[in-house]
Amino acid sequence: MNIGVLPFFLLAALVIFTVATPQFLNLANLTNVARQSVYLVLVSLGQMLVLVTGGFDLAVGTSIALTSVISATAMVTLAVVFPDSVWLVVSLGILAGFAAALAIGVLNGLGVARFGVSPFIMTLGVQSVGAGIALFITGGVPVDGIPYEFGDVLGFGLLFGLPVPVLVAVVAIALVWIMMNRTRLGARLYAVGGNIKAARLSGINTGATLFSAYAICALLASVAGILLTARVGSGETNLGGTVALESIAACVIAGVSLRGGVGRVESVVLGAVFIVLVQNGMNLMQIGSYMQMVLIGALLILAVVIDQARYQRLVGGN
Template identity: 80%
Template structure:
């Protein structure tokens, strides 16, 4: 017969177990992001009174738009079991080509500013889509490693961007371009935020309500099994890299409008940041696992951390160190999470 003290002791012992089980379930389902987010909020709130204010959080949300767009595309290829190191080059080429095209067409059609802007934006999409096509063909058709393929394309694209501009920013863009896509508002909502919302909704529908999304998850889970089940894995991989490049190109257009010039150094660190946002958000580097809503929050978290470090007056070099450390920690925890999901040791 169990005594009352023993019963009370057993109840108290079971409480930590329940808390640990809840944390374990949260980690398995959502990854390390909730824990990182809570830690960041506590740390930066203590460090700066300006951090947890409506104005600052709104500013972070607006600044995170570009990383959200790129991270959504990065998630797509990560779920297939690959990744894209050329997203920064897609942004740079989009920026310099669109800016160069606008300057050229402005001279040809001086009184048709919106035609100039439309032609410039369309011209900016072309090199990014070419990058996505090259990546898709190399990886899907010829089976080249995503690391080697995207790294090579990144190098080629960066050289082309520098060749076009000579390393000099392209200025004299139409005023209306920056006014609308950089600083404009529709119904009080910034235009870049509206673009990001449309992209988030479209990506969520793609990944959760279409056959293409289901095929992408199937390829990431087991590409051989996907082939045997009749999925055209080559076409699906090709589409994934095209969409990834297109989303990076959209971010490039918005960033160009924000700085009001074509820049070859735009998106220089965004490949690392987008991969970090995805891994922290629970997207597995092994493929097959990833949620759109978590990636959006992951990108917001990366920008939030950068904002907090700026408020703490941490230098840019040390910020690179800390962001790299976050990525390493997220990758290590992803390994533990994968083991928990598969039951392996």
């Protein structure tokens, strides 16, 4: 199993942050890391699906923001219509958020799979369109007034003694693992990323496979958007601003190949946790957010360089 440079990065981070700050390995801090990892884990799982096919999705942040804005707006509006049906309002608001994100996934999927647009150009363009729509709806102002029960359960609730967002992430991880390892769709995603021409000649509907990857990616980002909205208690257009870079970094560090065909769910989960762990350690060390962006970008570049070197050795060996 290709896990890339992740073990070395993880070991280095644990040693550095444990030495630098005694609070790093506290149970309370590790629990906090687990909570914070949920959102990036969900997005990274979706990003992995797209990377496995040989593409990538720069619009995952917009999926989160549009989910947040649309779901919050729907809840606030429906609360007036159904003042005594809180969970009906919440359920319809969540569905509205999913629909908004799915629209982004459908656009990306159609552009890449049907019209052959470069994933970079397609997802970058959709990212801009979605961000503009979110800002137009809100005017850049947070959408307040969502039901208290929504945040109390999905943002801060406990079930079986575990945070609800963590349980949601565990279910998502299990479902994606099953999909990638036990279903035809998972096998087709790997086949398309490994060699799309060979996959087409073997009878795989490559267009439908690519479309599915982008649609599922957007839905997983939407789940993260719902949980983040519940956490902050309002619809926000700036949610997920850096998540595209972070999710790609988590995947590449975890050994997902940028050329497609290679990637494992369990490694990606660990990669996302690693990114959050590094951010948490830097926060404890009081390193500013700007320098954190520098380090995450540098880690991504280093991981890509190592992946490229590994690929060149494999090609040379053949």
